[in-house]
Amino acid sequence: MRIAAPQHWTDWSTGSVSGRDVVTARRVLADLEGWFADEDARAAMDPDQLVYTTECVFPVAEGTSGGLFWGTTFIQPGDVAGECFMTKGHFHSQRDRMEAYFTFTGTGVLLLMDDDRRCRAEEMTPGSLHLVAPNTAHRTINVGADVFAFGACWPSDAGHDYETIAREGFAARVFRDGDSPNLVPA
Ligand code: M6P
Numbered sequence: 001m002r003i004a005a006p007q008h009w010t011d012w013s014t015g016s017v018s019g020r021d022v023v024t025a026r027r028v029l030a031d032l033e034g035w036f037a038d039e040d041a042r043a044a045m046d047p048d049q050l051v052y053t054t055e056c057v058f059p060v061a062e063g064t065s066g067g068l069f070w071g072t073t074f075i076q077p078g079d080v081a082g083e084c085f086m087t088k089g090h091f092h093s094q095r096d097r098m099e100a101y102f103t104f105t106g107t108g109v110l111l112l113m114d115d116d117r118r119c120r121a122e123e124m125t126p127g128s129l130h131l132v133a134p135n136t137a138h139r140t141i142n143v144g145a146d147v148f149a150f151g152a153c154w155p156s157d158a159g160h161d162y163e164t165i166a167r168e169g170f171a172a173r174v175f176r177d178g179d180s181p182n183l184v185p186a
Pocket residue numbers: 054071072073087088089090099138139151152154160
């Protein structure tokens with residue numbers, strides 16, 4: 001029997017994903033209207049400014065039960081009126097689905113919020129592992145001066161509920177305070 005080459009690779013020094021059917025996506029400031037606290041400041045910035053990219057592998061169709069997705073997210077350093085660049089953040093559409101995050105490079109914060117809008121946050125540094133609990137919204141934030149890259153693995157039937165966050169937001173936000181991050185009630 002033949003032992004085959006792997007179908008996918010993750011470069012552990014950068015988080016970059018390569019191999020078969022890697023799907024890349026990018027979000028620039030123009031895609032994030034309404035997601036930062038100071039919308040006027042966001043609107044005044046370069047709409048083409050890159051905020052984050054993703055490199056993902058989707059081995060089964062979205063919504064398939066029992067499957068897994070894998071991807072790396074790369075968040076650029078930067079801020080909107082002091083609020084650090086971040087992902088949109090989401091609950092899973094199937095609220096009880098968990099997710100694993102693993103940091104490759106840079107310095108981040110994982111912001112978590114339960115169904116009662118109680119927030120907590122964890123530092124993300126290279127090698128840190130984070131298991132997002134069921135019924136928990138999650139957003140990642142680059143609080144450093146370099147690219148913050150982390151891997152994620154989540155169930156293929158989890159889905160993304162962005163609407164709840166778009167409507168109600170997280171109950172806390174992360175701003176730069178000099179060189180250190182500041183978690184502030186929203
Ligand atoms: C991680 C995973 C993905 C998510 C991405 C960006 O890679 O959680 O499911 O899409 O981060 O986060 P968001 O979709 O909230 O902007």
